[in-house]
Amino acid sequence: MKKLISLLLIILFVFSFVLVNLPLYGQDMSEKNIRIGLYFDKTARQNYFLSSSSGFNLFQKENNDFKIIAEIDYVNIEAALQNGKLVFLNSKQLIPNLNFALSFEKPVYIASKSEFISIEGKRYRGYIGFLPDLSQKGMTVINELKLEEYLYGVVPLEMPPSWPMEALKAQAVAARTYAVYNLNKWGKYGFDLTSTTSDQAYGGVDCENPRTTQAVDLTQGELLYYQDRPILAYFHSNSGGFIENFSEWYFQDLPYLKAKEDTFSAEAPNLTWEKNLSFEELESILKSAGFDLGNVIDFIVVEKSSTGRVKKVLIKGTKGEKTFTANEIRNLFSLKSTLFEVDAKKPVYVVSKSGNFSLMSFSGPIFIESRFGKNHLTSFSNIFMIGRDAIKKVDISSGIKIIGRGWGHGIGMSQWGAKIMAEKGYNYKDILSFYYSNVDIRR
Helix, strand or coil, X not given: CHHHHHHHHHHHHHHHHHHHCCCCCCCCCCCCEEEEEEECHHHCECEEEEECCCCEEEEEEECCEEEEEEEECCCEEEEEEECCEEEEEECCEEEEEEEEECCCCCCEEEEECCCCEEECCEEECCEEEEEECCCCCCEEEEEEEEHHHHHHCCHHHHCCCCCXXXXXXXXXXXXXHHHHHCCCCCHHHCCCEECCCCCCCCCCHHHCCHHHHHHHHHCCCCEEEECCEXXXXXXXXXXXXXXXXXXXXXXXXXXXXXXXXXXXXXXXXXXEEEEEEEHHHHHHHHHHCCCCCCCEEEEEEEEECCCCCEEEEEEEECCEEEEEEHHHHHHHCCCCCCCEEEEEECCCEEEECCEEEECCCCCCCEEEEECCXXXXXXXXXXXXXXXXXXXXXXXXXXXXXXXXXXXXXXXXXXXXXXXXXXXXXXXXXXXXXXXXXCCEEEC
C-alpha cells in the first residue's frame, strides 16, 4: 500500500509540474525557440558532417541571446569529439583554435552565415547545437529554431500537403499546441522534443511544402486552450469511428480528450483492415520477443475500453499462458490499432494410443484404422467427420484473423476525420472543436 501511495504521489507531482510550467494564455509563443533532438542516445555519434554554401558562424548563448564566438569560411566541415572536446576539421585537418568543452549549461551552436545549414545531408533552419550525450559514446545534436519554422518541417510529414487547407490548418494548430505543451519533455537530454513519431515527425527544410507552410502562417501563434492553458493535443491517423477516452489508457482524466462517436472517420477509405496469423507464426513472433509459451492453443481478448478498443489479450500455450497489454500486442504483431475483433481457429487434435497431437504440427505419416482396414492419410484438405445426424468437413487450419478499424491510438484529432470534415465544408476551428472538447482556439 505504501508503494502504491508513493507511486500515485509521484504521478500527481509530475502532472502538477507540467501544468504549473505551461504558458498561460496571453504569452506570445510564435517567436519562441524550440529545441529538437536530431541525434542522441543510441543515434549519437562522435563525428558529423556539415555544409553551407556561405560558411559558418559559431555561437554560444549569453542571457538567452546567440553571440558569435568564431567564424569558419570553409563550406564543408566535420564536427568531431576528440579527447572529450568538440573540434572542427576540413579535409580531415584540424581547424586551429577551435576546440570547446561540451556542456549542457553552455552548448556550442553552429549556423550558416546566410542560409540553411546541412548536417548529415539534411538541411535545417536556425542553429545546430552540440551537447554531451548521456551515453558518453558521442555528441547529442539538436536543432534550435523558431517554433513556427519548426512547424514548417512537421505538418507536411504529419498530413499530406495535398489535403484540404482547412484540415492542414487544423493540423498546424494541433501540432503547435502539442509542441508547446511538451516543451522540455526531453530536458535531461538537453532538448524539448525528438524529431521522430515519439513526438512529432520533423524533417527540416527538405520536407517543407508551400501549402503546409501556408497553413502554418495562416494560423500563426494559434493554440488550443483549456482553462487558459495549452492542451495535450494528441492526434492520430483514423479513429475507426470512435474517439477514445484519454483516461482509459493513462492515470489522468483530461476533460478535453473524451470518447465520442466519429462518423467522419467512419467514411474514410482506409477504415477497416485485416491480419491473418497462423498459430505457428504467433509462436515464432512470441519466441523472438522472449516469450516461449510452447504451441499456441488460444488467443482471447479479456478486456476492452468503453469504445471497444482491446486493452488486454490472454495467449494460451502448451507451456503456459500470458496476458499482454494492447500496446504490447499492437507492437508484437504490427497492428494498425487496438480497435479490433479476433476470430480464433483452435487446432484440431488427434487422440491416439501414443498421445495427443495437432494435425498441423505432426510431421510423420498418419494412418487411420477402421473396420474397413488401415488407410494412409495423404491430404488434410478433405477430412470429414461422420456423426449420427450429419457429415461435417473438418477445417484443420489453426490461427487467428484480426479484423480491425482505424489507425493509431484513437485519442484526440483523427486526421482522416479532419480531411473529411474539411471536404464537407467545415473550417479548421470546427474540426478542432469537434475532436477536442470544450477548448478555446486563440493566439
